Amino acid sequence: MVLTHRDVLNILPQRPPILLVDSSPECIPGKRATAELFVNPKWLVFNGHFPGAPILPGICIQESLAQTADLFLLTPPGNNHKIPYFFSVNRMRFLRSVQPGDHLTLYAELTGTPQQELYECNVRATSRGLKIASGSITLALR
Secondary structure (H helix, E strand, C coil): CCECHHHHHHHCCCCCCCCCCCEEEEEECCCEEEEEEECCCCCCHHHHCCCCCCCCCHHHHHHHHHHHHHHHHHCCCCCCCCCEEEEEEEEEEECCCCCCCCEEEEEEEECCCCECCEEEEEEEEEECCEEEEEEEEEEEEC
16 A cells, blocks of 8 residues: 555654654555655754764664554554554664755565564665665564
8 A cells, every 4th residue: 555644644653853754655564664755954953963964863764764664563453553662673784874855765574473562674774776774673562
């Protein structure tokens, strides 16, 4: 399914300024999602990270990847009112910096069978066809 910005707002509990997913051209409930994010040059984070040479903090990229996973985790029936929490981050690598004005494509996919409401996902981010970050995250739904 395709998710518009309005759909994303209806699914995710996050709100600006921490909402870091604009839309999703593909979301397969319970399995995987692709999402898009425009890195707005007006975001306040760029005032301090870093003045004169702004880049998006890695933690923001990591959060956008988690929100991409949240999309496919929260769309199955019965999950829509749950809250997704970071449980762990593994093997996360940041390969390139992200500048204001960049467009990120975000990918998240469930890697196995959920155990006790824990969901392990492989994630990656790209921009202009280049890999920006990749790793594995585990999310808990409560």
